[in-house]
Amino acid sequence: MKNIQIYLIAAVFFIALVGIFLFQKNPRNDILIGAILPLSGNSADQGEWVKNGLDLAVAQINQASGAKIKILYEDSQGVPTQTISAYEKLRLENHISIVITWGSGVGLALTPLVNRDHVVQMGVATAADAYSTPDDFTFRNFPSASSESDFLSSVVFNQLHAKKTAVIKINNDYGVSSAVAFKKAYEGIGGAVIAEESFESGASDFRSQLTKVKTAHSDIIYIASYPMEGGLLLRQAKELSITTPFIASVAIMGGKSFFDAAGGASQGLLVVSSVPVSTASNPEVAEFVKAYSDAFSAPQGGTQLYAARAYDALKILAVAARACNVATDTECIKQKLFATKAYKGAGGSITFDKNGDITAGFHLLKVENGSFVNY
Amino acid sequence: MEYFIHLAILFSLSALFAISLDLLIGYTGLISVTQASFGGVSAYTVALLTIEYHVNFFIAMLAGVLLASLTALIVGFVFSRFRGDYYILGTIGFSYIAFSVFLNWQSLTGGPLGIPGIPRPEIFGFAFSDNTAFLALTIGTLGLLYLCSRFIVNSSFGRVLKAIREDEEAVSVFGYRALFYKLAIFVIAAAMMGIGGALYAPFLTYIDPFAFGLTPSIYILTVVILGGLGSLRGPIVGAGVLIALLEGLRFAGFPPDVSAQLQQLIYGLLLVGLMLYRPQGLLGEFRL
Numbered sequence: 189m190k191n192i193q194i195y196l197i198a199a200v201f202f203i204a205l206v207g208i209f210l211f212q213k214n215p216r217n218d219i220l221i222g223a224i225l226p227l228s229g230n231s232a233d234q235g236e237w238v239k240n241g242l243d244l245a246v247a248q249i250n251q252a253s254g255a256k257i258k259i260l261y262e263d264s265q266g267v268p269t270q271t272i273s274a275y276e277k278l279r280l281e282n283h284i285s286i287v288i289t290w291g292s293g294v295g296l297a298l299t300p301l302v303n304r305d306h307v308v309q310m311g312v313a314t315a316a317d318a319y320s321t322p323d324d325f326t327f328r329n330f331p332s333a334s335s336e337s338d339f340l341s342s343v344v345f346n347q348l349h350a351k352k353t354a355v356i357k358i359n360n361d362y363g364v365s366s367a368v369a370f371k372k373a374y375e376g377i378g379g380a381v382i383a384e385e386s387f388e389s390g391a392s393d394f395r396s397q398l399t400k401v402k403t404a405h406s407d408i409i410y411i412a413s414y415p416m417e418g419g420l421l422l423r424q425a426k427e428l429s430i431t432t433p434f435i436a437s438v439a440i441m442g443g444k445s446f447f448d449a450a451g452g453a454s455q456g457l458l459v460v461s462s463v464p465v466s467t468a469s470n471p472e473v474a475e476f477v478k479a480y481s482d483a484f485s486a487p488q489g490g491t492q493l494y495a496a497r498a499y500d501a502l503k504i505l506a507v508a509a510r511a512c513n514v515a516t517d518t519e520c521i522k523q524k525l526f527a528t529k530a531y532k533g534a535g536g537s538i539t540f541d542k543n544g545d546i547t548a549g550f551h552l553l554k555v556e557n558g559s560f561v562n563y
Numbered sequence: 564m565e566y567f568i569h570l571a572i573l574f575s576l577s578a579l580f581a582i583s584l585d586l587l588i589g590y591t592g593l594i595s596v597t598q599a600s601f602g603g604v605s606a607y608t609v610a611l612l613t614i615e616y617h618v619n620f621f622i623a624m625l626a627g628v629l630l631a632s633l634t635a636l637i638v639g640f641v642f643s644r645f646r647g648d649y650y651i652l653g654t655i656g657f658s659y660i661a662f663s664v665f666l667n668w669q670s671l672t673g674g675p676l677g678i679p680g681i682p683r684p685e686i687f688g689f690a691f692s693d694n695t696a697f698l699a700l701t702i703g704t705l706g707l708l709y710l711c712s713r714f715i716v717n718s719s720f721g722r723v724l725k726a727i728r729e730d731e732e733a734v735s736v737f738g739y740r741a742l743f744y745k746l747a748i749f750v751i752a753a754a755m756m757g758i759g760g761a762l763y764a765p766f767l768t769y770i771d772p773f774a775f776g777l778t779p780s781i782y783i784l785t786v787v788i789l790g791g792l793g794s795l796r797g798p799i800v801g802a803g804v805l806i807a808l809l810e811g812l813r814f815a816g817f818p819p820d821v822s823a824q825l826q827q828l829i830y831g832l833l834l835v836g837l838m839l840y841r842p843q844g845l846l847g848e849f850r851l
Contacts, residue, residue, distance in 0.1 A: 195800070228823040262813070263823035268677060269774045272767045273573070277813055280566040293677060297769035300680040316676060359666065360675040 218258040219509050221502070222278035222287040224294065226266035230390055231291070231414065233445060235266075237491045238290055238312055240484050241498030248479070249506045255514075257506050260284065268297035279305055285518045286505055288498070292316035293361035299326050306518045308525070310505060312498045315439070316365040320543040325518070327525055327544035329501040329535070331462045333369035336437055339550040340410070340460050341374035344435060347552075348458075350407035354383040354432075356397055356421065357412040366412035366437050382406055387417065394421040395428065402430050409434050415442025415490060419449025426453035438462060441490035447558045457555040458563060462548040463493045463535045465560055476534030489560045493535075500533030568694045574806045575701040576763055581786040581798030582705075582712055583755035588784070589793035589847065590716055591748050592728030595642075596780045597654040600661035601631040601753040602760025603775025607665065609761045610678045610770055620684035620765060628757035635753030636746070643745040646731065658777045665772035677771030681764045691765075701762055705799075708755055712795055715751065724748055725793075785830070789837060791847025800845055808833070 223242060226235035242259055250256050260282055262274035271294045278284045286308045289295050295314040302309040302325045311319065311328035320332055344350045353374060357363035363386065371381050383404035385397035398421070401409055409425075409432050411418055418440040425434070435458040440446070447454060464473055465488075476496055480487045487495055504525065512520035531538040536549050552563040584598045605627030612623035642653050665672050672678070683692045684700065691697045715721050723744050726734045731741050764770050773779075790801020808829060812822045843850045 228827070261818075265823065267773055268769060268771055269767055272769060273569070273810070274813075276569045277566050280569065293675065293771060296676060296679045297767075297771075300768055318676065361677075364669065364674050364676060 218256045219286075219506075219514050220282055220284045221257060221259050221505065221509075222262065222275070222282065222284040223259050223289075224262045224264045224271050224274050224278070224287060224298075225290045227261065227263040229265035229267070230416070231266045233415075233443060234313065234490065234494050235263075235290060237443075237487075237494040238288075238498040240480070240491075241312075241495030242288065242502050244479055244483055244495070245499045245502040245506070247483075249503065254510050257502075257509070259288075259502075264290065264294055266291055266294070268293040271297060272301070275301060279307060283515070285514050286310065286509060286521065288312060288501060288505075289314070291361065292319065292365060295319050295326070295328070296361070299324070302326060308505075308518055308521050310501050312501050313439075313494060315362055317369060318365070320545050322542045324544070325522055327540055329497050329504070329538060329546055331438075331548040331550070332545050333365045334373065335545070335548065336460060336462070336550065337366065337369035337373040340435070340437060341370060341377060341379065343458075343460070343552055344408055344410070345374065345377050345379045348408060348433075348435075350379070352380050352382045352406045352408075354385070354401040354404050354406035354409045355381055355412070356385045356387070356394075356401060356409060358389055358414060358417055359386040360389045362414070362439055363412045366439075370410060370412070370437075387413075387421075389414070389417070391417055392420055394424050398425050398428050398430060402428060402432075406432060408432060411436040411440060413440050415440055415446035416449055418442075419446045419454065422450045422453040422457060426451075433458065435460070438493065441493050441560060443489055443491045446489065454555045455557070459553045459555070459560060461493060461551050461553050461560070463496050464549075464551055465492065465553060465562065472532050472534055496534035500531070500535050500538060503533065504528055504531055504538065565694065568698050570806060570810055572694065572698050572701050572766055573810075574802050575698070575705045576759055576766065577783075577786055577802035577806060578799045579701070579705050579708060579759040579762075580756060580783045581790060581802055582708060582795060583752045583759065584783050585787045585790075585792065585795065585798045586712060586715065586724075586748055586755070587752045588787055589791075589797070590721065590728060591724040591745065593642075593745060593749070594651045594784075595654040595749070595752075596651060596777065596784060597658040597661065598752070598756050598783050599775045599777075599779040600658055601635055601756040602763060602779075603661060603665055603770075603772070604634050605631040605757035605760035606764040606770050606775070607672055607678070609764045610681045611671070613682055613765070614678065614680065619686070620682070620761075621686060624758065624761035627761045628754050631757030631760070632750050632754040635750045639746045639749035639753075642749065643742045655777065658780055662772055662776040665775060672772065675771065675773075677769055679769045681768045681770065683765045683768075697766060701766070704758060704762065708758065709795060709799075712755075716795065720744070720747075728793075785834060788844050788847075789833065791844030792850070793848045794844075794846045797844055797846040804845070805833075 225238050246257050264271040275298055288310045290313045292314050295311040309326045314328045314330050315333040317332050317334050355367050357367040383401050387394055438461050464470055508521045508524035511524055526540055529539050538546050553560045554563045587593045587595050608627035608630050609623045612618040613620055638657050645653050691700050723739055727741050734741050786801040786805055787798050791797025809826050812826055
């Protein structure tokens with residue numbers, strides 16, 4: 189008897205689930221765009237900045253005439269296997285034809301699926317080189333790890349005259365692809381990577397890695413890390429009296445949490461960014477910073493980086509989507525994206541090459557009194 | 564409605580994972596939290612064989628299951644000497660080892676980047692590329708393994724397992740070698756999990772180490788405990804309820820970040836509530 193009750197409860201759950209499906213409708217003929225972001229989990233702050241950038245762009249796009257854009261957010265927790273369910277839900281229930289994604293692992297996991305379904309994927313924080321695939325449905329408004337590494341290794345070798353580098357990387361999709369790309373580029377121009385250490389995502393103790401790196405006596409230490417781990421790492425490096433200068437790739441740029449984690453130890457850190465921080469000679473950047481400050485709070489560092497990337501990506505997508513029949517013709521959206529030439533955005537000029545990658549300009553920044561400024 | 568089929572596949576795979584673990588926990592009283600590792604061994608084998616060597620999926624699955632069983636045989640030989648809490652600790656240890664191998668053997672597994680683009684199964688020119696066809700495959704497998712498990716637990720072998728669960732000393736006194744039985748069921752459970760892992764890889768078309776770490780193992784444990792220990796229908800009901808509850812939230816109209824946090828909250832509350840009010844799970848006959 190008791191078992192029957194339990195089966196009944198299970199049945200009610202299923203019926204409720206089916207019922208909820210049937211009420212999912214798109215009332216107006218809006219252009220639906222999916223966005224799969226880490227809204228919870230370790231990278232939740234980056235996810236929020238991307239979301240802010242997208243929301244800002246949507247508000248501006250929908251003020252102008254033309255089909256309205258609506259963004260359907262799904263949480264990936266930054267975990268690729270979670271993303272696939274989220275993507276299937278967006279595709280099968282909401283019939284999206286464009287999806288915006290955050291992260292290399294997520295982007296790579298979805299690539300075979302979006303090409304199968306002819307859904308346009310736009311990565312807004314996707315660095316892995318493997319994501320460069322010619323003439324398919326994947327694009328990214330984020331520099332590839334190798335293009336960033338070409339710039340970074342040249343700065344290290346030619347500008348800073350560092351011939352020996354130690355590498356510390358986060359052991360995830362981002363850190364691994366960045367470290368591999370850096371090593372290849374740096375050794376290609378004559379530098380030597382003399383030590384390589386890694387730590388797990390979410391780690392809080394880096395002393396053993398730092399001690400090993402310290403004994404290697406490199407000219408500079410390159411970190412490929414996320415903000416939280418990066419901040420703690422710098423703080424512990426200071427405690428261990430490591431005086432070797434640090435240079436970091438873009439993902440270390442965080443907001444307040446980065447500076448809080450680092451304490452004063454981030455002072456002097458060099459960072460490579462693909463988004464210009466200076467608003468002086470750059471009206472698009474100035475306009476974006478003002479709009480973002482009005483809607484949320486003044487962006488800085490990582491906030492500006494991710495929000496600007498997302499903001500530009502959506503604006504470009506909206507133009508392409510409005511020019512095509514979104515529901516049936518994603519090939520048209522794809523061609524329109526490939527045809528985008530020198531679009532002036534908040535993150536610099538955007539042109540997609542045959543791989544759907546952007547050729548970003550890079551800027552060397554340094555940390556000074558708790559903010560990122562031009563070096 | 565097509566998404567419902569996607570969820571149904573997810574459900575049948577979860578149920579399959581949970582049944583394999585229930586044989587260990589519910590019937591033999593061995594609390595293992597490394598079940599996902601064996602799924603991982605098999606899933607990586609299938610992914611590598613089908614992508615790199617273009618081996619047919621079903622042959623790759625066989626290889627995956629064999630490799631998972633072999634791994635289980637080796638580590639199980641050590642574990643079977645443990646009892647109670649030490650068994651749990653031992654399996655946690657192996658879970659970390661396996662995860663670390665998946666994560667750091669980058670030349671083979673791709674490390675944290677995972678392996679994308681795993682092809683769907685094909686047999687005699689028929690491809691299970693459509694989700695409906697794939698659902699038939701997973702439901703069919705679930706049914707088959709359910710029957711196998713029923714055969715196992717109702718056999719004399721199964722009765723010894725239950726006796727080990729109740730009192731391992733007593734079983735030894737009667738002249739049964741508990742070690743042998745514990746090892747055998749550990750390998751059988753790993754082989755079943757291997758079948759599940761092999762199907763999981765081409766279903767998602769993507770695998771990475773995080774899908775086979777400690778957290779997924781605990782998820783499977785939750786399904787078993789929710790559904791009921793020592794009942795074969797329990798894991799099926801548990802998988803159904805948990806997936807309906809967690810995935811249903813996607814549609815409940817909450818903002819996405821709230822629904823993600825709600826998912827975790829409900830997941831936790833469910834476990835605590837269950838332990839308080841129904842420690843044997845919905846359909847279970849055995850309490851931990």
